[in-house]
Every structure is written in structure tokens, then in C-alpha cells.
Amino acid sequence: MLTVIDHPLVQHKLTLMRKKDTTTGDFRRLAREISLLLGYEVLRDLPLETITIETPLETMEAVQVQGKKLCFISILRAGEGILDGILDLVPSARIGHIGLYRDPETHEPVEYYFKVPEALEERLCVVVDPMLATGHSAAAAVTKLKEAGAKQIKLVCLIAAPEGVAAFEAVHADVPVYTAALDRQLDEHAYIRPGLGDAGDRLFGTK
Structure with missing residues (x-):
């Protein structure tokens, strides 16, 4: 259920994000750009329906996305860096937020906020982090x-x-995962190596 999106532009922008001397502003811009590109792949199988429309010249049968609007769920706080870009792609999507932080001792998640749109059972929910x-x-x-x-x-x-992929799939084998890169390993502090550092700190300039 893991898909690595290896489009050349995705990989190029990810390389720029990995560089330690990339500024906060550039990092934020690249996150927005790369998430828009990821969104094209993640949403390529959206169901379509046929409707009748009027062009300036004639009536025609055309397609549109079927069903209730998408729902993008941002895992706070770093998920906001991906949310912005994917929203550029689908600005009418509903938005939800889940506040989680990682306990520095146990590395386990601690929830502090949960707010999502109604009728989730009728929507495709795309979780971003x-x-x-x-x-x-x-x-x-x-x-x-x-x-x-x-x-x-x-x-x-x-x-x-x-x-992380193994731990996630052990709990949610039915949920597909899309990423721009599968890195080597976690270190003793549970940071991804080679990684790009703390995404939240780099996005918001807090470190």
C-alpha cells in the first residue's frame, strides 16, 4: 500500500528541501509546491460523473468529480505545510485538524485537538503530515x-x-500511503535519516 512518487520535479524539490541551508521561506514555498504535485498522484483515481453543460458554442456532456467534497486532514502543526499546497489543487475541499505531539520520552502520540467536517463516511479523507x-x-x-x-x-x-511504514501498516493495512521518498532508517531520537530535520521547525522558523 506504499507508493513512492518519483516524478522528477517532486524529487528535485525534495532535494532542495533537504539542504540544511535552505531558508525558512524557501522551505515553506517548496513544501507548498511539492504537495501540489503529490496531490495530482494521490487524487488520480477520483470517481467522475457525467453532466450536461453549456459552452459558449453548444451543449455538451462533460465530467466532474462525483460525490461529496474531499476532506483534507492536517496533523498539526507540520501538516499545515502540505495542506496549503494541496488546497491550491482543490480549494473547495473541506478541512479537518488533528492536534498530536510526540512525547519526547516515549515517542508516543499525545492528542490535544480534534475537529473534522461532518459526513466523513461519504468523503475521501486525505491525511497530510x-x-x-x-x-x-x-x-x-x-x-x-x-x-x-x-x-x-x-x-x-x-x-x-x-x-514508520511498517508500524502504520500493522494498524491500518487498508490505508494507502503516498510519499516522495522512503529514507534509510530512524535514529535513536526517532528522526528520519537522512531526512530533512524537523519539518515543523523548518516550516515555521522555530529553531
Whole structure:
């Protein structure tokens, strides 16, 4: 259920984001650009329906996305860096937020906020978080969404670690994961190596 999106522009922008001397402004801009490109791949199988429209010249049968509007779920706070770009692609989407932080001692997720749109069971929910490290936060977020009624869920991240992918799939084998890179491993502090550092700090200039 893991898809690595290896489009040349995705890989090029990810390389720029990895560089330690990339500025906060450039990092934020690149995150927005790369998430828009990821969105094309993640949403390529959206169901369509045929409708009748009037062009300036004639009536025709055309297609549009079928069903209720998409729902993008941002895992706070770093998920906001991906949310902005994917919203450029689908500005009418509904938005939800799940606040989780990783306990520095146990590396387990601690929830502090949960707010999502109604009728999740009728929507495709795309969960966004830049890093799939231990996989615990993403798994906890998806568990909450399922408890709230979500049935169609996809997870999107910039970089994943093998340990995080395995831990996530052990809990949610039915949820596809899309990433721009599968990196080597986690270190003793549960950071992805080689990675790109702390995505939240780099996005918001807090370190």
C-alpha cells in the first residue's frame, strides 16, 4: 500500500528541501509546491460523473468529480505545510485538524485537538503530515478518523522511514500511503535519516 512518487520535479524539490541551508521561506514555498504535485498522484483515481453543460458554442456532456467534497486532514502543526499546497489543487475541499505531539520520552502520540467536517463516511479523507517517522502519530490520527466514521482514507507525507511504514501498516493495512521518498532508517531520537530535520521547525522558523 506504499507508493513512492518519483516524478522528477517532486524529487528535485525534495532535494532542495533537504539542504540544511535552505531558508525558512524557501522551505515553506517548496513544501507548498511539492504537495501540489503529490496531490495530482494521490487524487488520480477520483470517481467522475457525467453532466450536461453549456459552452459558449453548444451543449455538451462533460465530467466532474462525483460525490461529496474531499476532506483534507492536517496533523498539526507540520501538516499545515502540505495542506496549503494541496488546497491550491482543490480549494473547495473541506478541512479537518488533528492536534498530536510526540512525547519526547516515549515517542508516543499525545492528542490535544480534534475537529473534522461532518459526513466523513461519504468523503475521501486525505491525511497530510510531512514525516512518517515512527508511524504512531499517523496511525493514531487515522484511528480517530475511522472512529468518526471515515471509510475512505489516504495518507500523504514527504518522507517516510521503513519503521514508520511498517508500524502504520500493522494498524491500518487498508490505508494507502503516498510519499516522495522512503529514507534509510530512524535514529535513536526517532528522526528520519537522512531526512530533512524537523519539518515543523523548518516550516515555521522555530529553531
